[in-house]
Amino acid sequence: METDLQLAQRAALVGAAVALKHFAALADLPREVKADGSIVTAADRAVEAAIREVLADARPDDSVLGEEAGESPGAADRRWIIDPIDGTRLFVAGDDRWLVLIGLEERGEIVAGVAAHPAQGSVWWATRGGGAFEGRVVGGRVVADTPIRAGGSATEPAGSRVGIVPEDWGLDLVAPLVAVAPPQPWTIHPALMVARGELDLAVQTGGQIWDFAATSLIVTEAGGSYSGLSGDERPGAGASVYARDPALRKQALELMSGS
Structure with missing residues (x-):
């Protein structure tokens, strides 16, 4: 079977x-x-x-x-x-x-x-x-x-390698992040680039559980970190953040929320 x-x-x-x-x-x-x-x-x-x-x-x-x-x-x-x-x-x-x-x-x-x-x-x-x-x-x-394994040397959002998807939605949400880390072009989904170690951070500015179920597991099993904007690590509706590690993800969430 x-x-x-x-x-x-x-x-x-x-x-x-x-x-x-x-x-x-x-x-x-x-x-x-x-x-x-x-x-x-x-x-x-x-x-x-x-x-x-x-x-x-x-x-x-x-x-x-x-x-x-x-x-x-x-x-x-x-x-x-x-x-x-x-x-x-x-x-x-x-x-x-x-x-x-x-x-x-x-x-x-x-x-x-x-x-x-x-x-x-x-x-x-x-x-x-x-x-x-x-x-x-x-x-x-x-x-x-x-x-595959998440990786990189970024310890804070400033200067990190960032991918945004979709590239033209939710720009107000990610504005504080892209002000310190201009988004990189992507040829595969940015979450997968995080899992590969080619990006430090990725933000998907909207979606439902079906947008995140597979990619959230792939990133976390590659050693990375995932959550919604609330910090909930279970995929659900809304925007989501993928990162090379939990500390960088939490810093990105704080930056985007203005806290």
């Missing part, structure tokens, strides 16, 4: 394959604007449906929460959390930095997470207590699993 991580990887690759077909035909992709102003496309819904089918077949008793289809009932202590296309605005613009995100929550704690950049052929994953890794996708399979 495949492990939960293996299942999450397989489901992410199935979703990625569906997404890439739509990504290759963007001119014909129907899209609309949700009530919150975000974009949704037929690709988002198709990817989520494909992932849900994989999960339901392998773990029929588990509950599933997805950005597009909401929550389906199941076991109270096991919930799969899906963001079928994280960064739909990037997707429809033909930008290859969008992701497929899948996390598994057990008794309120994220225990497995997979983050794939399908258009780049790369994938990241982690399990609670098992470390964090990155690999490549070749022939529909994950290969070359390489351990």
Whole structure:
């Protein structure tokens, strides 16, 4: 029987394959604007449906929460959390930095997470207590699993390497931070760059639990630190901060809050 991580990887690759077909035909992709102003496309819904089918077949008793289809009932202590296309605005613009995100929550704690950049052929994953890794996708399979580790020498926000996502949302929130540490360009999600040791800090200026479930675990299992603006280390709605260590994250939160 495949492990939960293996299942999450397989489901992410199935979703990625569906997404890439739509990504290759963007001119014909129907899209609309949700009530919150975000974009949704037929690709988002198709990817989520494909992932849900994989999960339901392998773990029929588990509950599933997805950005597009909401929550389906199941076991109270096991919930799969899906963001079928994280960064739909990037997707429809033909930008290859969008992701497929899948996390598994057990008794309120994220225990497995997979983050794939399908258009780049790369994938990241982690399990609670098992470390964090990155690999490549070749022939529909994950290969070359390489351990990753947060790192760097920054001990305070000033002068640290910072990534902001989205790059043009929530600028008032991050203004105090970017005043002392100009944001760096990013080719993969900034949280993953923190996990890799390529950034010291990353701020995602808004989102829901499906935006953070996988990446929060990957960063913490890589030795980094994660929380919402309140300091809560469980992923949830709002903005989130990823850092190379807890002390730097707390300093960044204090700076942005003006305390």
